[in-house]
Every structure is written in structure tokens, then in C-alpha cells.
Amino acid sequence: MSHKKPIEHYLKPAGGWDALRSSWQALRDQQVVMKGASTLLRANQPRGFDCPGCAWPDRNPHSTFEFCENGVKAVANETTSKRVTRAFFEQHTVAWLDQQDDHFLEAQGRLTEPMLYDAASDRYRPIAWNEAFASIARALNTLGSPDEAIFYTSGRTSNEAAFLYQLFVREFGTNNLPDCSNMCHEASGVALTEQLGSGKGSVTLEDFELAQAIFIFGQNPGTNHPRMLGELRSAAKRGCRIVAFNPLRERGLERFANPQSPADMLGGGSTQLASEYYQPRIGGDLAVATALCKVVIESGAVDREFVDAHTHGYEDFAATVRATQWDALERESGLSRADLEQAARTYLDSTATIVCWGMGITQHARSVATIQMLGNLLLLRGNIGRPGAGPCPVRGHSNVQGDRTMGIYEQPSAIFLDRLGAEFDFAPPRAHGFDTVAAIQAMHDGRAKVFFAMGGNFAAATPDTALTHEALRRCELTVHVSTKLNRSHLVHGRDALILPCLGRTEIDLQADGPQAVTVEDSMSMVHLSSGMNPPASEHLMSEPAIIAHLAAATLPGSRTPWLELVRDYDRIRDRIARVIEGFADFNVRVRTDGGFHLHHPGRSRMFPTASGKAGFFAHALDSHRAQDDVLQLMTVRSHDQYNTTVYGLDDRYRGVHGLRRVCFISTADLARLGLRDGEHVDITSVWHDGERTVRDFRLVEYDIPSGCLASYFPETNALVPLDHHAERARTPASKSIPVRLRRSTPA
Ligand SMILES: Nc1nc2c(c(=O)[nH]1)N[C@H]1C(S)=C(S)[C@@H](COP(=O)(O)OP(=O)(O)OC[C@H]3O[C@@H](n4cnc5c(=O)[nH]c(N)nc54)[C@H](O)[C@@H]3O)O[C@H]1N2
Numbered sequence: 001m002s003h004k005k006p007i008e009h010y011l012k013p014a015g016g017w018d019a020l021r022s023s024w025q026a027l028r029d030q031q032v033v034m035k036g037a038s039t040l041l042r043a044n045q046p047r048g049f050d051c052p053g054c055a056w057p058d059r060n061p062h063s064t065f066e067f068c069e070n071g072v073k074a075v076a077n078e079t080t081s082k083r084v085t086r087a088f089f090e091q092h093t094v095a096w097l098d099q100q101d102d103h104f105l106e107a108q109g110r111l112t113e114p115m116l117y118d119a120a121s122d123r124y125r126p127i128a129w130n131e132a133f134a135s136i137a138r139a140l141n142t143l144g145s146p147d148e149a150i151f152y153t154s155g156r157t158s159n160e161a162a163f164l165y166q167l168f169v170r171e172f173g174t175n176n177l178p179d180c181s182n183m184c185h186e187a188s189g190v191a192l193t194e195q196l197g198s199g200k201g202s203v204t205l206e207d208f209e210l211a212q213a214i215f216i217f218g219q220n221p222g223t224n225h226p227r228m229l230g231e232l233r234s235a236a237k238r239g240c241r242i243v244a245f246n247p248l249r250e251r252g253l254e255r256f257a258n259p260q261s262p263a264d265m266l267g268g269g270s271t272q273l274a275s276e277y278y279q280p281r282i283g284g285d286l287a288v289a290t291a292l293c294k295v296v297i298e299s300g301a302v303d304r305e306f307v308d309a310h311t312h313g314y315e316d317f318a319a320t321v322r323a324t325q326w327d328a329l330e331r332e333s334g335l336s337r338a339d340l341e342q343a344a345r346t347y348l349d350s351t352a353t354i355v356c357w358g359m360g361i362t363q364h365a366r367s368v369a370t371i372q373m374l375g376n377l378l379l380l381r382g383n384i385g386r387p388g389a390g391p392c393p394v395r396g397h398s399n400v401q402g403d404r405t406m407g408i409y410e411q412p413s414a415i416f417l418d419r420l421g422a423e424f425d426f427a428p429p430r431a432h433g434f435d436t437v438a439a440i441q442a443m444h445d446g447r448a449k450v451f452f453a454m455g456g457n458f459a460a461a462t463p464d465t466a467l468t469h470e471a472l473r474r475c476e477l478t479v480h481v482s483t484k485l486n487r488s489h490l491v492h493g494r495d496a497l498i499l500p501c502l503g504r505t506e507i508d509l510q511a512d513g514p515q516a517v518t519v520e521d522s523m524s525m526v527h528l529s530s531g532m533n534p535p536a537s538e539h540l541m542s543e544p545a546i547i548a549h550l551a552a553a554t555l556p557g558s559r560t561p562w563l564e565l566v567r568d569y570d571r572i573r574d575r576i577a578r579v580i581e582g583f584a585d586f587n588v589r590v591r592t593d594g595g596f597h598l599h600h601p602g603r604s605r606m607f608p609t610a611s612g613k614a615g616f617f618a619h620a621l622d623s624h625r626a627q628d629d630v631l632q633l634m635t636v637r638s639h640d641q642y643n644t645t646v647y648g649l650d651d652r653y654r655g656v657h658g659l660r661r662v663c664f665i666s667t668a669d670l671a672r673l674g675l676r677d678g679e680h681v682d683i684t685s686v687w688h689d690g691e692r693t694v695r696d697f698r699l700v701e702y703d704i705p706s707g708c709l710a711s712y713f714p715e716t717n718a719l720v721p722l723d724h725h726a727e728r729a730r731t732p733a734s735k736s737i738p739v740r741l742r743r744s745t746p747a
């Protein structure tokens with residue numbers, strides 16, 4: 001329990017003793033102090049496991065453990081000594097469990113055996129693995145078409161599991177492979193593929209050592225990528241400028257005390273991170289990036305040599321930018337011309353600049369345009385394919401990038417399908433499948449009837465909660481491969497199964513011995529991960545083994561030797577090496593020197609786009625019509641959650657303790673709307689198809705621009721209409737929800 005007041009501003013640097021204290025607390029809460037501590041020493045080590053926290057790369061695979069508070073929480077929650085047993089399910093109906101909050105569900109511990117929903121008693125009952133596979137196979141094989149099944153993936157799934165999974169799904173006959181990326185960095189992939197010919201970031205950690213400026217848009221690394229703060233600290237110490245754009249003042253972008261530095265910890269030292277901190281309006285970044293481009297172009301600072309040799313579209317783009325007026329740029333960005341010019345000067349003074357971005361950029365209607373404008377900014381000065389420079393979309397889940405590389409994608413290329421079909425001797429389906437938004441629509445309209453999830457928490461992570469829950473409940477069958485109990489097990493189809501699997505930290509023993517898997521981080525480094533703890537239960541299976549058994553049960557005519565492949569994962573990797581570009585000699589290269597880097601063509605100034613060059617893209621600004629009582633709400637993560645997994649009820653750096661239903665609001669808006677700090681409000685989103693409301697959020701006066709609000713997800717997902725998503729990328733626009741506030745009436 002927290003002894004703190006619910007709201008108390010946090011004035012200390014991020015990190016420091018509080019980070020150590022909170023890590024220790026996480027280990028104690030999960031009753032795993034000794035086991036957890038020894039497990040942590042193996043996180044991100046050459047012969048250890050890849051931290052299931054985030055996708056930020058490892059600094060040095062040979063150094064001792066890299067401390068990260070939120071990595072500790074992720075590991076503690078996986079290695080927990082608590083268990084969800086058959087007795088637990090016997091005791092509680094699903095209806096009762098569904099009334100509990102996400103924090104309660106997560107806190108029950110690890111799942112231990114396969115369970116099947118029994119409607120008569122409204123309870124989950126144990127089922128043998130073979131019967132579970134047979135019943136899923138039956139449901140799949142009696143569908144009218146393979147396209148009536150949906151196969152979701154979350155981003156913790158290993159490369160080996162992801163590769164087998166997409167193969168199984170395509171042999172079954174569909175490309176319905178939505179994934180968490182559809183809600184995350186999809187816009188980055190769409191924007192960068194068109195602009196640079198690769199959807200991934202081009203920088204590596206070495207570039208962070210060489211950059212003269214690092215621009216960070218819409219990202220909160222202090223909470224979501226704490227190991228990035230170590231890089232920013234070193235950069236700041238050697239004089240690199242760090243420029244942050246964020247409507248909220250985030251503690252983790254301002255100042256950091258490194259828990260691994262004796263001087264910081266014992267000497268009370270800390271480092272200022274952001275040298276400039278700008279607070280644009282929510283969704284104002286397209287205007288910010290356009291303004292920076294305008295200054296570069298109009299001050300004659302364009303790198304003509306690079307532009308002429310490597311790009312197309314400059315003249316049209318430059319004409320559009322020149323024609324954009326400063327009053328529009330100021331109005332749409334929410335920043336003054338003086339501020340925008342100052343940021344542009346910093347950009348011009350640097351000969352090597354990295355641009356990082358996160359969900360504050362991708363989860364908007366105009367996210368693809370915004371990312372391409374950031375790309376334009378880099379191209380203007382040749383800031384790609386140069387040491388210390390390039391785009392850096394900071395990915396979320398630890399293997400979300402690898403899953404895409406392995407073919408988890410509803411819009412596979414013809415070349416990829418050709419190679420897959422040739423290697424496994426089958427004809428892959430060609431029609432593109434459902435992304436996350438389309439999958440929800442299809443289940444809702446009855447066009448899809450089976451929902452299968454490899455990890456994640458679809459019911460809670462997705463937008464438009466009421467509609468999505470109804471969509472899941474209309475399914476004939478829902479299946480979840482999971483480590484922990486979550487909402488998606490409780491919002492289920494007519495039939496439902498929970499298949500419990502091994503986590504990253506556990507020994508994966510197959511017929512030929514213990515196995516390692518591989519992952520790809522946000523900077524395209526591929527490396528091995530092997531667990532060392534005994535499994536949480538003797539009944540758990542690995543993800544690859546679950547897929548192989550399911551495939552063998554579902555596809556009797558398949559020519560793929562499913563069960564042979566999972567005896568030894570080297571066999572899977574040999575197949576990956578033959579199908580996926582860049583993976584030649586996979587088994588050898590992944591065992592040398594902490595893994596290997598997948599080449600990014602942009603690093604050598606190759607741009608495999610349609611034209612063979614990098615592209616400038618012009619994008620008009622929105623015209624923002626201020627409506628007095630409509631505000632923009634962004635839904636963000638607290639410091640004590642991992643997406644839908646709620647570890648605790650504090651958000652230390654934002655000064656919130658013991659509650660999650662909060663709404664950050666500016667002093668000006670409080671006054672304007674006649675509301676007070678500490679009052680409770682209902683939040684209603686206003687959309688063409690009607691209103692959606694969540695109730696009883698405590699207002700917290702905060703340093704945020706007028707017209708902007710922030711709350712946590714998943715509590716606020718009910719407010720995001722399913723059709724409110726990014727142009728082209730279809731990422732739900734969960735960072736710009738138009739809402740009204742009304743004082744709550746006491747129940
Ligand atoms: N501990 C922990 N680690 C995580 C996760 C977690 O939940 N917990 N989640 C993982 C995943 S899947 C992901 S994708 C990443 C997410 O990591 P982030 O991208 O940092 O995600 P958010 O918490 O959603 O925060 C987005 C930031 O964008 C800002 N923002 C919102 N709207 C705008 C805008 O319009 N403009 C600008 N400039 N800024 C804006 C918000 O104030 C916030 O600081 O983290 C990964 N790592």
C-alpha cells in the first residue's frame with residue numbers, strides 16, 4: 001500500500017533510489033526475491049533470455065546485467081511464485097472474474113494447465129492438451145472458408161514461433177494475421193516503406209554515440225524504454241543536444257539519475273536530458289515537422305548533393321512547404337514561431353541527427369503524414385546513411401519487429417508467399433487478410449467465427465470496448481495462448497480455450513534437448529534467448545510446440561513435418577534461413593558474438609522504393625477548428641503497467657499514487673470549464689455514430705497545453721471509435737479522441 005497522498009508532484013530525477021526501491025517491491029510482491037534476482041542477472045546476456053519488457057537493444061552483451069526498473073517488473077511478474085490452478089477456476093465463475101479489474105487478474109499468477117469453458121457452470125474446466133488440439137482442429141475444419149478464422153499475434157512471440165504460426169495459418173488457407181503492430185507502429189511501417197523502401201529504423205546504438213542531436217517526438221522512455229535513458233545520459237554528457245516534443249512534461253525526458261552509477265546514487269548526481277523541451281498540441285507534430293522543414297529550406301541549408309543523388313520529389317515538396325504560412329504552423333502546432341525556429345536552429349547546427357518517435361506520433365489520424373514529414377526533415381540534410389543519424393521508430397514489444405520479419409502480416413508480399421510456398425510445397429492464399437480493425441468488424445458482422453490469439457490481450461488492448469466485446473462474444477470459438485489470466489479469457493466465444501505456455505525465462509525442453517529461441521530488437525539485432533528457470537507448471541507447452549501440435553491435428557494432408565521441426569529449433573531456423581531474406585546461415589551467425597544485425601539498405605544510402613530513390617512527400621496541414629467544450633484526449637501508459645497488464649496503481653513520475661482513473665488537465669481548461677483539481681468527471685467521446693462514456697475520473701491539474709487531456713489505457717479504450725484510425729495504416733487513433741467532460745454525479 002502506498003503511504004503517499006494520491007497526487008504529489010515528483011521533483012526528483014527519473015531513475016535513482018526510487019527505481020531500485022520499486023524494483024525490490026516488485027520482486028517482493030511476486031514472492032520471488034532470490035529467484036527473481038538470479039533470473040535478472042541473466043537478462044539480456046549472451047547466454048540468458050531476452051528481457052520480455054521492451055524492444056530497446058542491449059548495450060553490450062558481455063557486460064553484467066543492465067538495470068531497468070520496468071524490466072524487473074516484467075520479469076518478476078513472469079517468474080512469480082503465484083499460480084492460477086484448476087481449483088481457482090473451480091472456485092470462481094467467469095461472470096465473477098469478469099467483474100474484477102485488470103490488476104486483480106494479473107495478480108493471480110501464472111496459468112498452469114489447458115482449460116475449456118463450460119457454459120452450464122460458467123466455469124473453466126481442465127482439458128487434456130490432445131483434446132484441446134482436436135477440438136480446435138474440428139472447429140477450424142468445419143468453417144465455410146478458412147477466411148472465417150482470425151489468428152492474432154502479440155509481440156512477445158519468438159521468431160521461431162512466429163514463423164511456424166504464419167506457416168500454419170497460410171497452409172490452413174488464410175492471411176488473417178492481425179497483430180499488435182496494427183495498433184502500434186503500423187504507421188511507421190507504412191510511411192517509411194513508401195519513403196525509404198524499408199519499414200524499419202536505420203540507426204543502431206553506435207549511432208547514439210555519434211549523434212550531435214537527438215529529437216524525440218511522442219515517446220516516454222522513462223517509463224516505456226528505461227534503458228534508453230542510459231543512452232540519452234551518455235549523449236547529453238558529451239554535449240549532444242536532446243530535443244523533446246511532448247504535450248506533457250515527462251520527468252523521464254527531463255532528468256535522470258542512473259541506478260548503475262555510484263556517483264549518481266551515492267553522490268546524489270543526475271543528468272539533465274532534454275536541452276530543449278517543447279509542448280505542442282496533441283496531434284500538432286505534423287505542423288512542427290513542417291515548420292522545421294520550412295526553416296531548413298528557406299535558410300538555404302538543404303544538402304543539395306544528397307537530395308540530387310538520392311531523392312525524388314524535392315521541388316514539389318519544397319514549393320508546398322514554402323507556401324505554408326507561419327500563422328497556420330503556429331495554430332496547428334500550438335507552438336510559437338520563435339520556439340519552432342529555435343528547434344530548427346538546433347537541427348541545423350547538428351551534422352548528425354537522430355529522430356526518435358513513439359506512440360504519440362503513430363496513434364493519430366495523420367500519423368503516416370507526420371512520420372513522412374519527419375522523414376522529409378531527415379532527408380533535407382542527408383541525415384540517413386551517415387554515422388550518428390537516421391530515423392528511429394522505437395518499437396514496443398520485445399519481438400514485435402521480429403514477428404513482422406517472420407511473416408506475421410495480413411498483407412504479405414507476393415515474393416514472400418512464393419518463397420514460403422516453394423519451401424513447404426503448398427500454394428499460399430494470395431488475398432490479403434484482416435488487420436486488427438477489420439478483424440473486429442468481421443467478428444461483429446459474423447464474417448469471422450473463430451478467434452485464435454498467440455499471446456496478448458485482444459479484448460483489452462483494442463478500441464471501442466463495447467463493440468469489440470460483442471464481436472468476441474459472437475464467435476463460435478475463442479482460443480488464447482497465454483502466460484497470465486487476462487480480460488480476453490473472460491470475454492469469450494460460445495466455446496473457449498486457454499492454452500498456457502512457457503515464458504521467456506523458462507527452460508524449453510523438447511525431444512532433442514533444451515531449446516533457445518531468437519528475437520529481433522528495435523534496431524534489427526537478432527540474437528538468442530534461452531530461459532533457465534524450471535517451468536511454472538509441468539503442463540506448460542512452448543509456443544512452437546503448441547503450434548506444431550495444432551497444425552498436425554488440423555492439417556492431416558500437410559507436407560510440413562511439424563513435430564520433427566520442433567524437436568530441435570535449429571530445424572526451424574534452417575527453414576527460416578531459406579525463406580526470409582537476410583537470414584542465410586542463421587544457426588551459425590546467431591551463435592557468434594551476441595547475434596547479428598539485419599542490414600538496413602538506408603545505411604548505405606540504398607532506397608529500394610518504386611523509383612529506387614528516397615522520396616519527399618508533401619502533406620497539407622489539418623485545419624483545426626477549436627470547439628469550446630471539445631478537448632483532445634490521449635491515452636497513455638502509467639509507470640506501473642505493461643500495456644493491458646496492470647502491475648500496480650502508481651504512476652510515480654507523474655505523481656499519481658494508488659489510482660488509475662485520472663484525467664490530466666491544464667489549469668486554463670479547469671478555469672474555463674468551471675472545474676476543480678480533484679473533482680471527478682465523466683468523459684464522453686463525440687463521434688458521428690454517437691457518444692461513448694467512461695465514468696468517474698479524478699481531474700489532476702497538470703502541465704499540459706490547454707485543449708489537451710491525458711488518461712490511461714485500457715480504461716479509456718471504450719472511448720475510441722473503431723473507425724477513428726490512421727489514414728492508410730489504420731492504427732487506432734487512441735492519442736486524439738475528441739471528448740467532453742461532465743462533473744460526475746455521485747452514484
Ligand atoms: N513499462 C512499460 N514498457 C513498455 C510498455 C508498457 O506498457 N510499459 N509498452 C511497450 C509498447 S507495446 C510500446 S508501443 C511502447 C510505448 O512507448 P511510448 O511510445 O512511450 O507510449 P505511451 O505511453 O503511449 O506514450 C506516448 C508519449 O507520447 C506523448 N504524446 C501523446 N500524444 C502526442 C502527440 O500528439 N504529440 C507528441 N509529440 N507527443 C504525444 C505522451 O504524452 C507520452 O509521453 O512501450 C513499450 N514498453
Ligand SMILES: Nc1nc2c(c(=O)[nH]1)N[C@H]1C(S)=C(S)[C@@H](COP(=O)(O)OP(=O)(O)OC[C@H]3O[C@@H](n4cnc5c(=O)[nH]c(N)nc54)[C@H](O)[C@@H]3O)O[C@H]1N2
Pocket residue numbers: 153154155156157180181183184185359363396397454455456457458461462463481482483484485486501502503504543635636637642643644645713714716717720734
Ligand atoms: N487506448 C490505447 N490502446 C492501445 C494503446 C494505447 O497507447 N492506447 N497501445 C497499443 C499498443 S502500442 C499495443 S502493442 C497493444 C498491445 O496489445 P497486446 O500485445 O495484445 O496486449 P498486452 O497487454 O501486451 O498482452 C498481455 C498478455 O500477454 C500474455 N503474455 C505475456 N507474455 C507472454 C508470452 O511470452 N507468451 C504468450 N503466449 N503470452 C504472453 C499475458 O497473458 C498477458 O496478459 O495495445 C494497443 N492499445
Ligand SMILES: [Mo]
Pocket residue numbers: 180183184185395396397
Ligand atoms: Mo506497442
